[in-house]
Amino acid sequence: MPLLRLERRHCKVSRGELGRIMNYSLLTCVQQSVMNFGILMVQGLVNSFGVNVMAAFAAAVKIDAFAYLPVQDFGNAFSTFVAQNTGAQKAERIRKGIRSALWVSVGFCLVSSLLVCLFAAPLMGLFVEPGETEIIAVGVEYLRIEGMCYCGIGILFLLYGLFRGLGRPGVSVVLTVVSLGTRVALAYLLAPIPAVGLKGIWWAVPIGWVLADLAGLVLYRRKPLPAETACAPEG
Template sequence: MSKPSGAIDMTQGKPINLMLRFALPMMIGSIFQSLYSMVDSAVLGRFVGSHALAAIGATTSTTGLILLLATGVTSAISIALSQYVGANDTDRVRKGIVASGWITLLLGVVLGLISVFAARPLMQLLKTPEDVIDMSVLYIQIVCGCGIAQFAYNAAASILRALGDSKTPLYFLILCSILNVILDLISVIGLNMGVAGVAVATVGSQAISAAICILVMFRKYPDLMPKRHTLRPDMPVSLKIFGMGAQMALQSLFLSVGMMVITRVINGYGSNVVAAFTVGSNVQNLAVMLFSNFSLEFIRIQAWFFPFLGWIWLYNSTVKGMGKINISMVSSVVELCSKIGLSLLLPIWIGTTGIWFAAPIGYILGIIPLLIYYYSGRWKKLLTVSAAEPAKA
């Protein structure tokens, strides 16, 4: 398999240097991904009003549920393909790319239909304030109904990262962020589309970035371009990716349910608190100064727990990379139960401030199963078995 510029051979060199070179573009990408969410909030809060900001904030857990289900599957693409790349099994890499395309298409259609028809019942279930529910439903129907744009980008980025190229996805994430800002301003200020404009801007920027990313990927890796006779998915490879993806999607479902419970609690306090939560979540307190007392408190509390958030991602990713999705799922169940229980109990004891503590404490408790498995050393047996298997040319 050809190695274009920008790709890193993760099997050669010092691990710490390889991880830093590979992870740095992904870290920068995360910043840009957060940035365009902040821009959405800033544009709505400044040019439309606090109710529009609250409408998007009320959808966070619901859009997260839909998109994380798909992200779980696209993450499995990266894990499976990276294993094939590490084994130098080019044939299965090609088959994995084809399988990824079909799985992404299926996810886009199924989750898109679910989003369109289930948006209002979900918003009602979460007790979304009546003064913002219509805008919230519309936002979900557009962003998640057309979610195949984001799924396609995630799948392409997962394939590139599995090949050792984490820079190319970064470039297109930056492009997506810039396009999103431009389209936000045009649709909200120029066309006065409000919440619908922000949703259209998000989908449009993702679709353009996904299309260009896929074209560039096959230009850099022409030998991986599927041929007409290879478009039929290989069942063993497809089932492996889908099986791992289903487990990771279930894990995401657990986490999303926890966030939905917290959202239901927050929604019960009205659109003002929902807007404040949105500002705090985006570390953005300039859009709606009316609610700064809530959002600054949110940031101060959660900032103390950021190291635990980093650690749970570190150990979770490590365990997933080993293929031990079940251990990661146990961690998610513990985190979910903690978040639900604490989000219901803490507000009773210490008021709304307790809501901000629920998720961080959940991080801490969720780390425990991961630490037990990792430091037990049982994963070393996987290395012994893998080393005994002959690599395919």
């Protein structure tokens, strides 16, 4: 087929496209680096509470990550959807997609929240021996606090995907900094308070999600998006 035949004139590098790819890649690397650095900071604070808390946190985080993994992948798929329709200048499809994606994500998060909150103890039992009651109790407390707020992380993953798909990956980095920065700052501020302690670390996580969600919504509304104008990605 002539349309699929590769010719020498096709084998050239577009500097503009290469620069755009490098820009997206660099910002994604920065986003992941910020995430990992924030997680390490929180892990260091958790470690100061002793071996049992460390063990509980390690087990609970695995359950936590597994619970919202589908929503994270859904956000990645949503990014592809937005990018394709941005390139095709299908503004109305993007707007409809945002509404549909929000309903699906929130619905799934509510189901995950219910399951994790109800079955926190049995889930911890998958990773911890039944006799380790203190570890299980700490893990259950963590899971129930985080589990109540999965809608926050679900919306945040959608915002990541939305801004990446619109050609604005820098906004995703900003939201990551808001989320992780809030988590680390609040954790270190609240944990030393005797009346708060570990709960301060646990609550810092969903508070970070919610603040990042609010920041994302403000940026979405304040700056005209390509989806509402020409649907062309920013250079």
